[in-house]
Amino acid sequence: MSPIPRFQPHHGPAILESGFRPFFLAGAIYAALAVLIWLPFYYGELTLATTLVPRDWHVHEMLYGYLPAVITGFLFTAIPNWTGRMPIQGWPLLGLVLVWLAGRFVMAFSADTGWLAALLIDASFLALVAAVVAREIITGRKWNNLPVVVLLTLLLAGNVGFHLEAHLNGVADVSIRLGIAVVILLIGMIGGRIIPSFTRNWLVRENPGRLPAPFGRFDMAVVAASAVSLLLWVALKDGVVVGSVLGIAGVLHLVRLGRWAGHRTGKERLVLVLHVGYLFVPLGFLLTAAAAFGAIAPSAGAHAWMVGAAGIMTLAVMTRASLGHTGQQLTASLTTQTIYALAVVAVLARICAAIHPAWSVGLLHLAAFAWAAAFLGFATSFAPLLAGYRKRPTAAPAARPGV
Secondary structure (H helix, E strand, C coil), X not given: CCCECCCCCCCCCHHHCCCHHXXXXXXXXXXXXXXXXXXXXXXXXXXXXXXXXXXXXXXXXXHHHHHHHHHHHHHHHHHHHHHCCCCCCHHHHHHHHHHXXXXXXXXXXXXXXXXXXXXXXXXXXXXXHHHHHHHHHHHCCCHHHHHHHHHHHHHHHHHHHHHHHHXXXXXXXXXXXXXXXXXXXXXXXXXXXXXXXXXXXXXXXXXXXXXXXCCCHHHHHXXXXXXXXXXXXXXXXXXXXXXXHHHHHHHHHHHHHHCCCHHHCCCCHHHHHHHHHHHHHHHHHHHHHHHHCCCCCHHHHHHHHHHHHHHHHHHHHHHHHXXXXXXXXXXXXXXXXXXXXXXXXXXXXXXXXXXXXXXXXXXXXXHHHHXXXXXXXXXXXXXXXXXXXXXXXXXXXXXXXXX
């Protein structure tokens, strides 16, 4: 059988050669800058011409700004592997980047542009990405990947709902929980495939012995239980039933993580960090369950999910994909390990700030600066790779999971 082509020569700027290049770089820079802007905005030391209150601007730009950029970079790089189709490159890719940048601009100046114009421009990015992903998956007949399109559509719905809630009620609420739920389900689905796959590949080569359990019925049950518990959380927010099902889902994710033999990957931080990032998925469930029972502040679980699971997992995927797709050795340098450590400091400080309000000011600053240092560290150290050329074959073997 002939190999399935998954790459075509690109003669324009290198950064437009593949989706991971512009979106990982722009997403990382924005993740850092948005937090550095938010801190003085939150304390009244800086003013933005936005219709959103400081908390909502921060939440929106993390949940519906930086994360969709990184998710798009990942999907546009992984989908050619899934489908055997050519990647999005060149002018179409640049167009999507400009739409994303326009969204960030109108969210900062929505008081001048008007909330409706901000909604239409900002939401158009996820609408375009969902349409492109749907086209690629349907044309490639990879029906098992259609749930990704469903989740992207739900993320789009959450973004639209965020704008409507903020305009009609003054603050967003349900749309925040919906967006977080979608992100956690994406991590549960995609992470549940790539983490054991990458772990297995490394262990077979470097540390033979116990291998991670492959994706199977137990994993599908965990994802289904997560979806049910998150749906209840989005709809009801708290209560005994919500807290109970969230707690059960958290325990199931802990069992799932334990099946992946992450403790055997300590010699390679590029693999270990995937397990560390995923650890904050069950931790987020358990902390959110505690909040549903009224034991702690809801922000503890939300930040375990968003700063911990989403933040560390995006850094883990961005570093690995950037190295792999630019022909570098798949190992974490000292700089990369420092980036991971800063991200862990950020999430632990942010969770502690929610649990111990008396220390919140210092811990919020520590979390913000550690987060910004991690993502700016990625941007500065990986920019030469993301903007540089690499010789690529015009054909490759049959599709394989992940990126």
